[in-house]
Amino acid sequence: MSNTVTNFTQRTINYEKLLGDFKVLLKKNNLKFTIQREVILETLYNSDEHLTPELLHHLLQDKFPELKIGIATVYRTLSLLEDSAMVTSLSFGAQGKKYELGAKDHHDHLICTICGNITEFVDEEIEERQHKIADELGFTMQDHSMQIYGICKNCKQ
Amino acid sequence: MSNTVTNFTQRTINYEKLLGDFKVLLKKNNLKFTIQREVILETLYNSDEHLTPELLHHLLQDKFPELKIGIATVYRTLSLLEDSAMVTSLSFGAQGKKYELGAKDHHDHLICTICGNITEFVDEEIEERQHKIADELGFTMQDHSMQIYGICKNCKQ
DNA sequence: CTTCTTTTGAGAATTATTATCGCTATTATA
DNA sequence: TATAATAGCGATAATAATTCTCAAAAGAAG
Ligand SMILES: [Mn+2]
Ligand SMILES: [Mn+2]
Ligand SMILES: [Zn+2]
Ligand SMILES: [Zn+2]
Numbered sequence: 398m399s400n401t402v403t404n405f406t407q408r409t410i411n412y413e414k415l416l417g418d419f420k421v422l423l424k425k426n427n428l429k430f431t432i433q434r435e436v437i438l439e440t441l442y443n444s445d446e447h448l449t450p451e452l453l454h455h456l457l458q459d460k461f462p463e464l465k466i467g468i469a470t471v472y473r474t475l476s477l478l479e480d481s482a483m484v485t486s487l488s489f490g491a492q493g494k495k496y497e498l499g500a501k502d503h504h505d506h507l508i509c510t511i512c513g514n515i516t517e518f519v520d521e522e523i524e525e526r527q528h529k530i531a532d533e534l535g536f537t538m539q540d541h542s543m544q545i546y547g548i549c550k551n552c553k554q
Numbered sequence: 555m556s557n558t559v560t561n562f563t564q565r566t567i568n569y570e571k572l573l574g575d576f577k578v579l580l581k582k583n584n585l586k587f588t589i590q591r592e593v594i595l596e597t598l599y600n601s602d603e604h605l606t607p608e609l610l611h612h613l614l615q616d617k618f619p620e621l622k623i624g625i626a627t628v629y630r631t632l633s634l635l636e637d638s639a640m641v642t643s644l645s646f647g648a649q650g651k652k653y654e655l656g657a658k659d660h661h662d663h664l665i666c667t668i669c670g671n672i673t674e675f676v677d678e679e680i681e682e683r684q685h686k687i688a689d690e691l692g693f694t695m696q697d698h699s700m701q702i703y704g705i706c707k708n709c710k711q
Numbered sequence: 712c713t714t715c716t717t718t719t720g721a722g723a724a725t726t727a728t729t730a731t732c733g734c735t736a737t738t739a740t741a
Numbered sequence: 742t743a744t745a746a747t748a749g750c751g752a753t754a755a756t757a758a759t760t761c762t763c764a765a766a767a768g769a770a771g
């Protein structure tokens with residue numbers, strides 16, 4: 398059990414709970430609950446992918462054309478959600494960031510350098526070592542991110 | 555020994571060797587050995603920091619004002635060096651990349667979220683686990699990067 | 712409703728990075 | 742060393758990603 402690599406695909410929180418948390422957060426900070434913020438949260442929730450702001454914006458335009466959500470609102474809301482730790486971002490070697498809802502359990506990423514696909518995993522041994530290392534070096538650890546780059550099964554053919 | 559966290563500060567290659575390698579690399583690819591490429595390599599070698607292209611450009615302007623090195627040359631040369639695996643880059647949550655000479659041994663990073671300082675470390679246990687994980691998931695691992703974010707000793711006061 | 716405040720979309724501005732181009736420096740070779 | 746061929750250079754224009762500005766619209770509270 399302690400040596401296995403686990404793949405996450407399941408959500409660990411339901412949408413109603415998530416939305417409730419979001420509303421509480423907003424109220425606590427004197428922010429308003431807007432339709433834009435709601436549909437952005439919902440769209441993130443319903444996506445299993447890691448989304449760029451641009452891709453998220455396209456999804457929103459497709460699903461909610463009547464709202465005409467602006468790209469600035471997407472950026473603003475992603476920042477808000479990230480600051481509140483409701484989403485996390487992943488920055489790649491090259492350009493841009495990708496966001497995902499943080500309502501999943503913590504995990505790290507295996508990224509195919511050819512097709513760009515991302516496999517998620519978590520390894521308890523590594524998680525433990527990270528804490529030990531931060532302690533030893535006098536850091537109060539807040540977060541960490543780890544990416545393994547390689548060529549996936551498909552791309553090896 | 556196998557449970558210790560090691561801090562790297564020393565170089566593992568001397569400059570003459572590095573420069574020789576660079577010249578070989580250039581010749582092999584029909585690229586020319588220019589004074590700009592040389593001083594960029596030298597400046598990277600003499601810096602212990604992780605440099606942004608912009609900061610590197612400033613350093614070059616200070617040390618070699620007569621060359622009037624352009625920012626485009628800095629970007630071009632960093633890309634060349636990265637493609638040739640002579641430097642590696644680190645991309646942060648927010649904006650931009652930072653580069654460092656890859657002539658040091660491989661290591662990961664502990665980054666202070668307040669002052670931005672970077673501590674380097676390597677942990678053999680983690681390195682091993684990373685290989686195992688890639689194998690298990692059918693990836694041919696090419697590289698990896700790991701950052702631990704936290705608050706450093708100084709900033710805790 | 713009315714008032715007060717926050718948020719929004721559009722588009723301008725900014726920042727980081729890359730592309731273009733005419734001139735210059737390097738390299739190979741005679 | 743002189744010459745010719747070619748790659749690299751700096752300046753600057755162009756792009757791409759992100760942030761800012763601002764007037765109008767929407768949400769919260771009473
Ligand atoms: Mn993920
Ligand atoms: Mn480093
Ligand atoms: Zn792939
Ligand atoms: Zn610090």
